[in-house]
Amino acid sequence: xxxxxxxxxxxxxxxxxxxxxxxxxxxxxxxxxxxxxxxxxxxxxxxxxxxxxxxxxxxxxxxxxxxxxxxxxxxxxxxxxxxxxxxxxxxxxxxxxxxxxxxxxxxxxxxxxxxxxxxxxxxxxxxxxxxxxxxxxxxxxxxxx
Numbered sequence: 001x002x003x004x005x006x007x008x009x010x011x012x013x014x015x016x017x018x019x020x021x022x023x024x025x026x027x028x029x030x031x032x033x034x035x036x037x038x039x040x041x042x043x044x045x046x047x048x049x050x051x052x053x054x055x056x057x058x059x060x061x062x063x064x065x066x067x068x069x070x071x072x073x074x075x076x077x078x079x080x081x082x083x084x085x086x087x088x089x090x091x092x093x094x095x096x097x098x099x100x101x102x103x104x105x106x107x108x109x110x111x112x113x114x115x116x117x118x119x120x121x122x123x124x125x126x127x128x129x130x131x132x133x134x135x136x137x138x139x140x141x142x143x144x145x
Contacts, residue, residue, distance in 0.1 A: 004121060007067045011117040014064045014076060017057040021083050022106065024050045029090040034099040050087060068120075075116040079109040 027041035028050065041049075057080065064076060082105045088094040089102055097105075118124075 003067065007069075008121055010060070010063045010067045011072065011121070014057070014060045015113065015117075017053065017060040018076075018080055018083060018110075021050060021053045021057055021080075022086065024053055025083065025086045025090045026103075029086070029099060032090060032092060034089065035103075047091070054087075071116050072113075072120050075109075075113040079106070079113045082106040082109040 023038075024041065024046055026035045026038050028043060028046035029035035030038050030040035031042060031046065061076075061080075065073060068076065082102070085094070085097065085102045086106055089097075089099055
C-alpha cells in the first residue's frame with residue numbers, strides 16, 4: 001500500500017472507532033435521560049461496551065500516530081478528548097458542562113477532524129458540516145412537498 005492509502009485507512013478506522021464510543025455514550029446518556037434522540041442502553045450493557053470500544057479506539061490511535069500528520073493528530077486528540085467528556089457525563093461522573101454543550105463541542109471537534117484529515121489527504125468536495133446541512137435541507141424539502 002502507498003502511504004496515502006495507509007493514512008486514509010488509519011483516518012477512517014480511527015473515525016469509526018471514535019464514532020462507536022460516541023454511539024454507546026449517547027445510548028447510555030439516553031438511559032440517564034440526557035439524550036432523547038437515540039435508543040437507551042442499560043448501564044450493565046453500556047459500560048462494558050464503552051470500555052471495549054475505548055480499547056479499540058486506543059489500538060486504532062497507535063496506527064494513527066504512526067501515519068497521521070501533526071495537524072491530524074491534534075484534531076483527532078481534540079475529538080477524542082471531547083468524547084471523554086461525553087462519556088463522563090453519560091456515566092454521571094461530572095457535571096462541569098451540560099449534555100447539549102458537550103455534544104455540540106464533540107460535533108465541532110468531529111467537523112475539525114474531518115476538515116483536517118480531508119485536507120491532509122488532498123480530498124476536496126463537500127465538507128462534513130456542509131454535508132450535514134445539505135442533508136438537513138433535502139429532508140426539509142422532501143417533507144414540505
